[in-house]
Amino acid sequence: MNGKRILLGVSGSISAYKSALLVRLLVKAGADVQVIMTESAQEFITPLTLATLSKRPVLSAFVNDKNGSWNNHVELGLWADLLIIAPASAHTLSRCAHGFCDDLLSAVYLSAKCPVFFAPAMDLDMYRHATTVENLHRLESFGNHIIRAAHGELASGLVGEGRLAEPEDIMHVLTDYFTQDAQTRVLAGKQVLVTAGPTQEAIDPVRFISNHSSGKMGYAIARTFAQAGAHVTLVSGPTGLPVPHPTVRRVDVRSARDMFEASQDAFVNSEIIILSAAVADYTPVHVAAQKIKKKEPQFSLELTKTTDIAATLGSQKRPGQWLMGFALETNNERENALKKLHTKQLDWIVLNSLRDQGAGFGHDTNKITVIDKDEEIHEFALKTKDDVARDLVNLIAKKLSA
Structure with missing residues (x-):
């Protein structure tokens, strides 16, 4: 992961607190991390927390409110070696699966030239719903990678699939991906x-x-x-x-x-x-x-x-x-x-x-x-x-x- 440029998208989910742990692990491994948050994600974890851990200002809008500068989604899509959206809410999965780009994160997704990973997180019934299953299949059919939700106790009190994969497990997936990428260069x-x-x-x-x-x-x-x-x-x-x-x-x-x-x-x-x-x-x-x-x-x-x-x-x-x-x-x-x-x-x-x-x-x-x-x-x-x-x-x- 050393020297890799990682875009981390954070969408609205109670499991957004885990994104702080993921940022810490990525930075510790030597990655350069740029966090992009949806508006609803900021209700679960503050941009200040993720900015402090990533050592970069968090991006969330097309235009920076403080200085009026433009957050260019095309340049961000070209900059990254990998984009991971974790947690990926049902709403964000649907938006990306169907090409809506009414916020910065989905626009960056549509502009990305790099591999894209989605780590979904939501309640059990939402994760099982036919629309979510179809959206995950649709995203996979586009060549994206899905880090499946884990099984366990959910915020609602239900037990089942829907938990965001643990940050350590996500790190293993991303590290394996870059290792495999090196192995397959001969192809x-x-x-x-x-x-x-x-x-x-x-x-x-x-x-x-x-x-x-x-x-x-x-x-x-x-x-x-x-x-x-x-x-x-x-x-x-x-x-x-x-x-x-x-x-x-x-x-x-x-x-x-x-x-x-x-x-x-x-x-x-x-x-x-x-x-x-x-x-x-x-x-x-x-x-x-x-x-x-x-x-x-x-x-x-x-x-x-x-x-x-x-x-x-x-x-x-x-x-x-x-x-x-x-x-x-x-x-x-x-x-x-x-x-x-x-x-x-x-x-x-x-x-x-x-x-x-x-x-x-x-x-x-x-x-x-x-x-x-x-x-x-x-x-x-x-x-x-x-x-x-x-x-x-x-x-x-x-x-x-x-």
Whole structure:
């Protein structure tokens, strides 16, 4: 943290008193801290306290009342190495998620060129409310980082999630981020191909065969590579997810054949290939031109194998190309994963088990085991998919650095 320029946004929450402890820890670690407070935050902790600890005047308005000087939100956004809003109230989360900038803090957020972290704090029911959950997802989809609220006793007397993460825990997250950033510098400028989401295999004009993949894991991986400075092509099956990062080039596909052809095109110039998509193994031999009517009590569908993308690209892999595949298993997990690793000539296989709670399709979390071609095993705990993506990217960066 030494020498890092940190913008600390403080919004209206009873937990704003913890921002004083966070400022102290940041300054002690050698960071240059500029505090920006919302008007409501000043009802919970005084600007004088935070100004004294940060050794800088606290900013809260576009115009300084004392001397009429302009607090330039654009310059502040360019100055910072990192912006963290802690505590981030429900109101501030909503304002940032939807682009309102009627105060200095939200204007600085919209101007920020640096990584942005939100540490929410609010009462249990507010934190669980669908609008807050949606706003947090929306902010994450923009490439921001969320430091989840902690579980414990709240100011209301309720017990549950909603407490601001402890300042020491926030410091660990920020320190880890800058450490990881240094580790992943080797990825800057690398050409990366990521596949994500499901495929849809048409039966007729209105029906298809598919699976439960949401695409969240692949999109998190694409975003993490892009944040590390890589040039990312994301070949995506049908999902409801936005482009994960402004620099990511997304290629939308539907069927397994579409995904194979798009992946083959991008593979030629790619140095790192991450095949996280859940591609259909079989597709109908015949696709009806008209909707199939329900007539007979039984209906048979003839299927044929699709092209194995991982095996095909593995056989074409050149020196200097690195290939990571995924294996979602329900039984004999490691045995099946090792077989895929070697037969498809992968450098890594990422194993998920549907027997692990919170892993697999449909979750915002994942639990993985990574096995490399030398059969070295890397096990990871259950984490958010963004954190899993960082683990995978760091693993690849470490290999490339070596």
